[in-house]
Amino acid sequence: MSTAVETLGIEERDKQRLRIWLRLLKISRQMEAEIRERLRVEFATTLPRFDVLAALYRERDGMKMSALSAALMVSNGNVTGIVERLVSDGLVVRVPVSGDRRAMIVQLTDKGREEFAHMAKVHESWIASMLNMLSDEDADVLVDLLDNVQIKGVRTR
């Protein structure tokens, strides 16, 4: 392979990167669609709601609304509306922040923590089955390669 690689012209190198991008885009869109569908069918829930619960599950002490919005990978849903529904479903509480009158911290309730732990376990098994064509060794290589990819934005340069 290395001879072929060394003789790659610039154009072919760019095309190979474009191939990577088109495949990444296709796979992530398909997986996301699949996860949305399964969340809907099996848990009657949505991806933005799942993501809010996931963020709160990771932060045991709770999060300010602003931090919660910033942390979400799926941010199109309106976080305020989602949190309000979670409060009325008893999965989340809002508590005042000492020293900051206007801020509220959002936390999972015990019920919320329990429900999310169950959903997360099932969610993990969906991902594992979607990616079960990868051998353990391939999976390790893929994690390492993807770890190298750090995208810098226009605005940060």
Add this chain to the structure above:
Amino acid sequence: MSTAVETLGIEERDKQRLRIWLRLLKISRQMEAEIRERLRVEFATTLPRFDVLAALYRERDGMKMSALSAALMVSNGNVTGIVERLVSDGLVVRVPVSGDRRAMIVQLTDKGREEFAHMAKVHESWIASMLNMLSDEDADVLVDLLDNVQIKGVRTR
């Protein structure tokens, strides 16, 4: 590595697949955000519009509106509205389908073909620079690994 791999328990295997998913999701979201921003700044255009032009560029004979909607990877934009703007900008024409009174085929004009060819070249260079931390050999391995990943949906099983 192979000894470590052979002793992976089921839980650790699932976690490794979850890691892959979280990295795929993060990278594709970051790249997509970057591409949207650059299309806006450098070409005053949008990703759905770029995707419509890309689909039409690949199909020299043009596409029915229904096929165009189905082909788009980014389908949230409303295709009808996008096509109407492209027609009034002179990049696209709608022509009747012989034998089907109600159907129309959408085609790029010469101007549309030329403009898209230019944008596509620049777009490819953005992708190449975003992924320039990958060596040629890593890029080849990544393309092969991603080719193995075929996601099957709930509805097709």
